[in-house]
Amino acid sequence: MLAKMKKCGMYSLALILLSTMFLNGWNAKASAATPITSDFRSLQASQIVSEMGAGWNLGNQLEASLNGTPSETAWGNPMVTPELIKKVKAAGFKTIRIPVSYLNHIGSAPNYTINAAWLDRVKTVVDYAYNEGLYVIINIHGDGYNTVQGGWLLVNGSNQTAIKQKYEKVWQQIANKFVNYDERLILESMNEVFDGNYGNPNSAYYANLNAYNQIFVDTVRKTGGNNSARWLLIPGWNTNIDYTVGNYGFVVPTDTNRSSTIPSSEKRIMISAHYYSPWDFAGEENGTITQWGATATNPSKKSTWGQEDYLNSQLQSMYNKFVTQGYPVVLGEFGSIDKTSYDSTNNVYRAAFAKAVTATAKKYGAVPVYWDNGHNGQHGFALFNRSNNTVTQQGIINAIMQGMQ
Numbered sequence: 001m002l003a004k005m006k007k008c009g010m011y012s013l014a015l016i017l018l019s020t021m022f023l024n025g026w027n028a029k030a031s032a033a034t035p036i037t038s039d040f041r042s043l044q045a046s047q048i049v050s051e052m053g054a055g056w057n058l059g060n061q062l063e064a065s066l067n068g069t070p071s072e073t074a075w076g077n078p079m080v081t082p083e084l085i086k087k088v089k090a091a092g093f094k095t096i097r098i099p100v101s102y103l104n105h106i107g108s109a110p111n112y113t114i115n116a117a118w119l120d121r122v123k124t125v126v127d128y129a130y131n132e133g134l135y136v137i138i139n140i141h142g143d144g145y146n147t148v149q150g151g152w153l154l155v156n157g158s159n160q161t162a163i164k165q166k167y168e169k170v171w172q173q174i175a176n177k178f179v180n181y182d183e184r185l186i187l188e189s190m191n192e193v194f195d196g197n198y199g200n201p202n203s204a205y206y207a208n209l210n211a212y213n214q215i216f217v218d219t220v221r222k223t224g225g226n227n228s229a230r231w232l233l234i235p236g237w238n239t240n241i242d243y244t245v246g247n248y249g250f251v252v253p254t255d256t257n258r259s260s261t262i263p264s265s266e267k268r269i270m271i272s273a274h275y276y277s278p279w280d281f282a283g284e285e286n287g288t289i290t291q292w293g294a295t296a297t298n299p300s301k302k303s304t305w306g307q308e309d310y311l312n313s314q315l316q317s318m319y320n321k322f323v324t325q326g327y328p329v330v331l332g333e334f335g336s337i338d339k340t341s342y343d344s345t346n347n348v349y350r351a352a353f354a355k356a357v358t359a360t361a362k363k364y365g366a367v368p369v370y371w372d373n374g375h376n377g378q379h380g381f382a383l384f385n386r387s388n389n390t391v392t393q394q395g396i397i398n399a400i401m402q403g404m405q
Helices: 002-008 010-024 028-032 045-052 082-090 114-130 160-176 203-222 241-245 306-321 346-363 394-404
Strands: 053-059 096-097 134-139 185-186 231-234 269-275 329-334 368-369
Touching: 045 368, 053 231, 053 329, 082 114, 096 114, 096 368, 114 134, 160 185, 160 203, 203 231, 231 329, 241 269, 241 306, 269 306, 306 329, 306 346, 306 368, 329 346, 346 368, 346 394, 368 394
Parallel strands: 053 096, 053 368, 096 134, 134 185, 185 231, 231 269, 269 329, 329 368
Antiparallel strands: none
8 A cells, every 4th residue: 555655645644544543443464354356266176176177387497496596497498488388278288387496586584575576477477377267386396405505494404483484474475476366376385395315204394394384374374365265285295195194294284264255164275295106117217117007018117016006096095085075186296207218118108107197186086287397308207398389298198188088
């Protein structure tokens, strides 16, 4: 309000402020509250999962960084364009996940102000997808890595009080930036946050992760407006299914600050998990394991685990634990790298893997979101060429879309 009222004179401004305070009874929450916009649809879990369809990650772009400073071209991809997003939509994807890092674009304590130009660029890229009618997921991505320069959202960090204060301030700013977007915008608290050790989770560190998720939900909800009712996405330890489902300490945050317009029987929290199993097929950068699934022709090129039965049991466990309780599951990342330089038949199995993950996700009420890092060729995940906006892996795209049928 103050920015619009600069020309009214101090006396008029004082009267306006006094009358505002009187009407609101000095209630800060009331004066800050924004109503839910008329275009916001209150969707139940099954409805939003159906509408989100198959998703695609705009990976290695807004989460890319150099020496602790995010830059969307830092990892070799060109600037994101509306044309790319239109091509992704034309391919049949209905959701785009946009990973975002903030790192050194966050100012010092106590305000932790996000660089305005960076937040504006995030909004611009979000709008490329949002204005196409797509669902959009945005998160805090690389800030939670011990391996990223400038990483600070660390469950094993020494000053958890400062980390939590910073996290709250950062999400407050992001949430306010997008408060008026309708239900097609989904906020995700963080990415693959853990202490860097792949064994069983440290219980104290897991408690810190749960605390971050709770701060995220509370902070976003308190910004009011559509944020009081939109769906929020929450990961467990390293987005690992076993460590989220099993008795390792994951706690679904309470949602006590949400809008009273949401029926008490309905949720507005989704659970995030990633799927790259078996890793020796999906991500290991060598030519040993290049085939996957029941149609594999060479047993020596196929992993000894992580086939169709394992995939089914993993997604079934998420269904049993969360979907049955009204919490939708989002497979925020899945995919496999290009190993055709080792085995010319590799893309056949990459497509088989993509179709199986997608179909199993649909079977168990989850949203599958393919990981695309923009890299084509050896060890790349890309389905598109971002420089000329062409499709490079139509077979994998077809498999994903077939899996959704």
